[in-house]
Amino acid sequence: MDVLRERGFVQDITDEDGLRARFDEGPVTFYVGFDPTAVSLHAGNLVGIMAMAWLQRMGHRPIALAGGGTGRIGDPSGRDDERQVLDEDVLATHLDGIRTQLGRFLDLSEPEHGLLVDNYDWLRDIGFIPFLRDVGRYFSVNQMVARESVKRRLENREQGISFTEFSYQLLQAYDFAHLFETEGCVLQGGGSDQWGNITAGTDLIGRMHGGRAFGLTWPLLTTASGAKFGKSAGNAVWLDAELTSPYAYFQYWINAADDDVRRFLTMFTFLELHEVEAVMAEHAQAPHRRIAQRRLAVEATRIAHGEEGLADAERATEVLFGNEAFTGLSDAVLAEAFAAAPSVSLPADAIGSGMTVAELMTTAEAAKSNGEARRLVDQGGVRINNVKVDDADRALTPDDLATTTTLVLRVGKKRYWLARLGG
Numbered sequence: 001m002d003v004l005r006e007r008g009f010v011q012d013i014t015d016e017d018g019l020r021a022r023f024d025e026g027p028v029t030f031y032v033g034f035d036p037t038a039v040s041l042h043a044g045n046l047v048g049i050m051a052m053a054w055l056q057r058m059g060h061r062p063i064a065l066a067g068g069g070t071g072r073i074g075d076p077s078g079r080d081d082e083r084q085v086l087d088e089d090v091l092a093t094h095l096d097g098i099r100t101q102l103g104r105f106l107d108l109s110e111p112e113h114g115l116l117v118d119n120y121d122w123l124r125d126i127g128f129i130p131f132l133r134d135v136g137r138y139f140s141v142n143q144m145v146a147r148e149s150v151k152r153r154l155e156n157r158e159q160g161i162s163f164t165e166f167s168y169q170l171l172q173a174y175d176f177a178h179l180f181e182t183e184g185c186v187l188q189g190g191g192s193d194q195w196g197n198i199t200a201g202t203d204l205i206g207r208m209h210g211g212r213a214f215g216l217t218w219p220l221l222t223t224a225s226g227a228k229f230g231k232s233a234g235n236a237v238w239l240d241a242e243l244t245s246p247y248a249y250f251q252y253w254i255n256a257a258d259d260d261v262r263r264f265l266t267m268f269t270f271l272e273l274h275e276v277e278a279v280m281a282e283h284a285q286a287p288h289r290r291i292a293q294r295r296l297a298v299e300a301t302r303i304a305h306g307e308e309g310l311a312d313a314e315r316a317t318e319v320l321f322g323n324e325a326f327t328g329l330s331d332a333v334l335a336e337a338f339a340a341a342p343s344v345s346l347p348a349d350a351i352g353s354g355m356t357v358a359e360l361m362t363t364a365e366a367a368k369s370n371g372e373a374r375r376l377v378d379q380g381g382v383r384i385n386n387v388k389v390d391d392a393d394r395a396l397t398p399d400d401l402a403t404t405t406t407l408v409l410r411v412g413k414k415r416y417w418l419a420r421l422g423g
Contacts, residue, residue, distance in 0.1 A: 001016065001020050006266075008266055008267050009050075009218045011192045012192065012215075012217045013214070013217075014216075018212070027059050027061055029179075030063065030185060031063035031064070031065050031175075031176070031185050031187070031188055031189075032048045032062070033070075033175070034067065034098055035067055036066055036095050038236075039093060039094050039243070040098075041097075041101050042238050043230030044221075044228070045230075046230070046267075046268055047219070047220075047221060047267065049102065049105045052064065053105050061112070061115075063116075063185055064098075064102050066098050066099070066116065066117070068091055069119040069122075071094075100240075101240065104305075104306070119171075119178075123174075131170075135177075138204055139169075139173075139200070172197040172200070172201060173197065175201070176213065177205050177208050177209065180209060186212070186213045186214060187213065187215070188201055188214075188215050189216045189217070190217055191218060191219075194217060195215070195217050198215035198217065201215070202214065224260050245330075245332050245336060246301055246310065246312050247312065248336045249301055249305065250297045250314070251336075252297075253268075253297035253300045253301070254290065254293050254294060254317075256296060258287060261280075262276065262292070265279060265295070265299075279295050301313050315328065316337070320333075320337050331403045331405055342365075342417050342418075344364040344418070344419050346421050347421070350396070351400065351421060352395075352396070352397060355396050357392050357394055358373035358374060358377075358392040358393060360396060360419060361373040361382070363419075364409055366411045376411055381412050382410070382411055383409075384407055385401075405420055405421045405422065406418060406419065406420050
């Protein structure tokens, strides 16, 4: 409990003294659920994932629950509209992605170490009448309607809430009761918006099985600026390397604000707290060097993408922000690094067919004319892939490509264009 509190993973607990005593007795089996409505988990899921990882490191047994059953319905918590129902093939793809990503943070190699389960395995065969008889009778509609997320939707006369979503709480509570009975699971964790669902589960365990279980929630994070944590330029920061490359993931953490970095080092790395304080002390000596942000980026990327992904991210960062030529990078990294830069499509045969640097500049509208392009080159202000250009009339060759299809044109210190063959 002390470690969880010190690292920022505690907002509410159903019975802290009781949970402390249960931890003192020996290993605790606990579970956290993950919504399969996207093909990948994202940085917003990291609070829960890292809380699980820390508990496992302290000797406890995690169960990661992928909501293949409840995902077919959707949780109304924190939402003002009903979730779209996903078809079977889409859900199967999403669940595969979740399994892969969680395996990087948690040891799920053996059942005694940790489990990944899909609640569809036990929910799909439950009959409606038996469910109402055995589970529904323990729930008060008055209490369910009083939940903030339900109340808000009921007040919206146009949207309202479907019976399907209204029933979600019963299913999540039953998940907890099922895992209590089959796996000895006595603790459920989740974001603060899950408090009502979690306490419904602890109550159901007491009524159905006469057992004692606990609930714990962690805060839903925002950055110091008030932005939703885990978002970058309006997009989610995904844990899948195909959706957010290790380089882009690394850059998300590098760009953390000074007001956020200590908290992020504490929550999203495995550094001991005295190491975090040492990093912050060094950072305070020269904040402009962003020492804390770099350490955060290194540790967080290593955890999510391994040593190989970290090496790729550091290499791309070194190339893009250093003085050497842009080589050995992928099209995806260049697109991410220069997402705000205008781009121009070149004919597939433009390279090697006689197009000159000056013609490239006018095509990209980096210069109004060949004459202006020559003046800019003569002034030393033009670079291709970070290499200075000396001759505006030089024909472009395959050596001018940073990747198989793309080159980066720079004019002055901060004006960039991406040129893509056959784009």
